[in-house]
Amino acid sequence: MIRARHQLYIWLCLAAVLIAVIAAAPILPLDDVRAMDIPHRFAGPSAAHWMGLDNYGRDVFARLVWGGRASLAVAFGSAVLAGIAGTILGLLGGYFRGVVEVVTVRVSEVILFLPPLLLALLVITILGAGVSTLILAITILYIPNYTRVVYAATLQTASQDFVVAQEAMGTHPLTTLWRTILPNVMPPLLVQFSLTVAGAILLESGLSFLGLGVVPPTPSWGLMIRSARSALDVAPMLLVWPSVALAGTVLLLNVICDRLQDVLSPRTAAVGGAAWLRRGARGAARRRASMMPAGKVPAGKLVPEELTGDPARDLGGDLLAVEELSVAITATGRPLTQGISLRVAPGETLALVGESGSGKTLTGLASTGLLPNGLGVAEGRALFQTPGGVTDLAALDEDGMRPLRGAQISMVFQDAAAALNPVHRVGDQLAEVIAAHRPMSRPRIEAEVVELLRKVGIPDPERRARSYPFELSGGQRQRAMIAMAVANAPRLLIADEPTTALDPTIQAQILQLLEFLKQENPDMGVIFVTHNLALVHEIADTVCVMYAGEVVEQGPVAEVFAAPRHPYTAALLASVPEAGQGRLQAIPGTVPQPGRMPEGCRFAPRCDFAAEACRAPQALIEIEGGAGPDGRPRRTRCIRWREAT
Amino acid sequence: MARYIGQRVLVALVLIWLVSTLVFMVLHLVPGDPAELLLASGNTAPDPQAVAQLRTEMGLDRPLMVQYASYLAGIVHGDFGVSLRDGTPVAQQLMLRLPRTLELVVAATLIASVLGIPLGTLAAIRGGGLADRLVSLLASLALSTPVFVVGTGLILLFAQKLGWISAGGYVPFAQDPLRHLALLLMPAGTIALSLWAIVVRMTRASVLEVLERDFVRTARAKGLGRRRILRRHVVRNAMVPVITVIGLQMGTLLGSTVLIEYVFNWPGLSGYLVSAVEARDYPEVVGIVLTISIVFVLINLIVDIAYAVLDPRVKLAA
Numbered sequence A: 001m002i003r004a005r006h007q008l009y010i011w012l013c014l015a016a017v018l019i020a021v022i023a024a025a026p027i028l029p030l031d032d033v034r035a036m037d038i039p040h041r042f043a044g045p046s047a048a049h050w051m052g053l054d055n056y057g058r059d060v061f062a063r064l065v066w067g068g069r070a071s072l073a074v075a076f077g078s079a080v081l082a083g084i085a086g087t088i089l090g091l092l093g094g095y096f097r098g099v100v101e102v103v104t105v106r107v108s109e110v111i112l113f114l115p116p117l118l119l120a121l122l123v124i125t126i127l128g129a130g131v132s133t134l135i136l137a138i139t140i141l142y143i144p145n146y147t148r149v150v151y152a153a154t155l156q157t158a159s160q161d162f163v164v165a166q167e168a169m170g171t172h173p174l175t176t177l178w179r180t181i182l183p184n185v186m187p188p189l190l191v192q193f194s195l196t197v198a199g200a201i202l203l204e205s206g207l208s209f210l211g212l213g214v215v216p217p218t219p220s221w222g223l224m225i226r227s228a229r230s231a232l233d234v235a236p237m238l239l240v241w242p243s244v245a246l247a248g249t250v251l252l253l254n255v256i257c258d259r260l261q262d263v264l265s266p267r268t269a270a271v272g273g274a275a276w277l278r279r280g281a282r283g284a285a286r287r288r289a290s291m292m293p294a295g296k297v298p299a300g301k302l303v304p305e306e307l308t309g310d311p312a313r314d315l316g317g318d319l320l321a322v323e324e325l326s327v328a329i330t331a332t333g334r335p336l337t338q339g340i341s342l343r344v345a346p347g348e349t350l351a352l353v354g355e356s357g358s359g360k361t362l363t364g365l366a367s368t369g370l371l372p373n374g375l376g377v378a379e380g381r382a383l384f385q386t387p388g389g390v391t392d393l394a395a396l397d398e399d400g401m402r403p404l405r406g407a408q409i410s411m412v413f414q415d416a417a418a419a420l421n422p423v424h425r426v427g428d429q430l431a432e433v434i435a436a437h438r439p440m441s442r443p444r445i446e447a448e449v450v451e452l453l454r455k456v457g458i459p460d461p462e463r464r465a466r467s468y469p470f471e472l473s474g475g476q477r478q479r480a481m482i483a484m485a486v487a488n489a490p491r492l493l494i495a496d497e498p499t500t501a502l503d504p505t506i507q508a509q510i511l512q513l514l515e516f517l518k519q520e521n522p523d524m525g526v527i528f529v530t531h532n533l534a535l536v537h538e539i540a541d542t543v544c545v546m547y548a549g550e551v552v553e554q555g556p557v558a559e560v561f562a563a564p565r566h567p568y569t570a571a572l573l574a575s576v577p578e579a580g581q582g583r584l585q586a587i588p589g590t591v592p593q594p595g596r597m598p599e600g601c602r603f604a605p606r607c608d609f610a611a612e613a614c615r616a617p618q619a620l621i622e623i624e625g626g627a628g629p630d631g632r633p634r635r636t637r638c639i640r641w642r643e644a645t
Numbered sequence B: 001m002a003r004y005i006g007q008r009v010l011v012a013l014v015l016i017w018l019v020s021t022l023v024f025m026v027l028h029l030v031p032g033d034p035a036e037l038l039l040a041s042g043n044t045a046p047d048p049q050a051v052a053q054l055r056t057e058m059g060l061d062r063p064l065m066v067q068y069a070s071y072l073a074g075i076v077h078g079d080f081g082v083s084l085r086d087g088t089p090v091a092q093q094l095m096l097r098l099p100r101t102l103e104l105v106v107a108a109t110l111i112a113s114v115l116g117i118p119l120g121t122l123a124a125i126r127g128g129g130l131a132d133r134l135v136s137l138l139a140s141l142a143l144s145t146p147v148f149v150v151g152t153g154l155i156l157l158f159a160q161k162l163g164w165i166s167a168g169g170y171v172p173f174a175q176d177p178l179r180h181l182a183l184l185l186m187p188a189g190t191i192a193l194s195l196w197a198i199v200v201r202m203t204r205a206s207v208l209e210v211l212e213r214d215f216v217r218t219a220r221a222k223g224l225g226r227r228r229i230l231r232r233h234v235v236r237n238a239m240v241p242v243i244t245v246i247g248l249q250m251g252t253l254l255g256s257t258v259l260i261e262y263v264f265n266w267p268g269l270s271g272y273l274v275s276a277v278e279a280r281d282y283p284e285v286v287g288i289v290l291t292i293s294i295v296f297v298l299i300n301l302i303v304d305i306a307y308a309v310l311d312p313r314v315k316l317a318a
């Protein structure tokens, strides 16, 4: 932002110097632009004539400076005139609306449907060539651009309270509008002005080049290029000088315009593209390496190439073992989640619960290598049991991850409307994931697509396969999304708030569908990310409660619900209304921002039980209970859990 | 789809009517009388008798509404009157030269798209890298250099210095296809340059935007290959705004043909306009300006349809 501003000043200074030189032409010690020296025509550069002489033996440098005068006079003249006329039209149209709007704004927009140069030529046909005709023609061309800008701003401002209030106090509305709108439209007007000047210079030079603009012997860049054409073989530099002057001036104006836009509306465009697209990028692995504190290389880390895995290791029957996983902002190293550990067994459903910003979604994305740009895995592992062995998902690069995604690990996203590609048919998007992992003939894939859509409960699947996502209802879109996720019978399904965007009846149907799919594929592990505790009870076996980037409590659902061992979990449970469908919002206070985490227990500022002991960082401690039917331990990150719960 | 196309055709017809009316207004609402202006040379007042005669000849003495009606009727029938210079029907020249101008426009658009879309995508993927900077710099230069400067510069380089190709001209395709295409290359390439710059910039911005969209993440989550994601999910979606911008640029492109046909001696419609304006041959100027404007509207119609093909949601909004 600051840099853009400084750059803008530099370019503006340059433009000021250029304009000053051109404006000062009459008082500069330049040769007479009309003085001919036929015997010395086409003479090369000399001390007296820096750029030599032209086809009539006139000084090229002097003509260049004076030619700039013609260009800039026409350009600035028409830009100012068009600005004034366009502003007035836009103001009137936006304020009075109705018929006035039609006459001012709409009529001026018709001009935009004539190719610009043609309209200018039409005007020249009627009025004859010359500087004043040029200014008139270019003014007309650029009026609609200004009108649009001012019209839009007027519409916005006219409805605002203070305009209405001042009107009530007797100030003439147009006076008010003029005063309030002008500051509002100044930025876009400035941009429009520099665009107009650049465009006008191009038009003027083009018309002069055609011999329909500035009338000789008045010098103009366009005319100089025109006459250089006939002497290309004798004196090519006669073409080069005015061309450079012309292109340089327009370039300068364009750069100013770009910088102006940067300063006025800073773009947040992600520069750097997407790292995953670059072949050979090590993805998570590389980001991870650069962030790893020295000497803390995890033991027994598996290299990505070993997709077949290390048969010697196994996860004790579990499917996924996330160990001490931390996600951080790559640039600053600031952690967003810290030391997340969790396990999922085949057939188990783990609910990852927490408020937004707790890091639950990041944990899910980190396990599939789909973290947004700028985030990376800083520490820890996500060990995954493939049929061939164990592999560390957090260390895999894009190419290593690809065969797993959609085949062994699938994701269902929250907003199916955004997660589906709007321009492809649902069936094609579904066929894609099948073809990527199980190449088959087209008809067989198509048959499978229809079968899948039927399985997830989409009525009339043959027809729906040919529909575009926008033609489906919200619930159907999420069903299609789920169909994609289970198309290749994955071992692990990560569902990130799959029902949040849906209304309650549809929510229940989607949960039933997930339940049904689990019965179909009993070995599939599921991670269900949600902020809705009521759902957890319905579908999950184990639960992992997250707060401010940390796991605060985990254990079997029944036990955690019956006897929470962390004040945060307790507060969450208390805030769920009896009927279910409650949202987590009843706890006073807010989640601390990353970088402003409390030294000790992160929940302390909102905790009723906070005491001296809570000032120290809290560890996740194993407590009695747990080890239930599936042998999951219970843990809490509260030193005072005995007193507090 | 049929309904959508019908609707766009209707809009196009209304636009053609509006543009025709605008041209009529420019002719008749400016101070002074076309006949008077035509006969005026310098500051000497024209002979009133001659003016009156020309006025009758051109039908300017009829009531304005009658003139307007016969003007519109003429357009519908493709009758643009006779040239003041040689008395031949204007429509005859239009039919002969229009295809040549269209050929330039189509060739330029193809060149700009074929070179612009892949380079813009590359620049986006290598965001901030050398390729990105190089492409951006080239685009800035291309946008700042007027077409006639580029055209004249190319003639200087390739025709004068290197002698690879003649400085301009035209040979009908039927007569010598190879030479025809060789002569087409320079003018079409020149016109394509600024459109190329705009396509590159728009593609780059659009691809960067699409890369951030959720469905790209979905495509990755599905385990699709890089190329497939790029082609089917990123570039395909990024094309929608690029097509719109190409449509918006057609006005400028058609304007460029005026300069380029002049520079390269291409006997199209636009270059002919220059001599018509020089001669202040009214019916010719009006006929050419209207024809090119109608072409402009029709190109936008095609763009609208292409838009609907690329983005199925558009049809629904119709």
Ligand code: SF4
Pocket: A566, A567, A568, A601, A602, A603, A604, A605, A607, A608, A609, A610, A611, A613, A614, A618, A637, A638, A639, A640, A641, A644
């Ligand atoms: S450690 Fe202390 S502050 Fe934190 S939750 Fe337990 S009692 Fe509350």
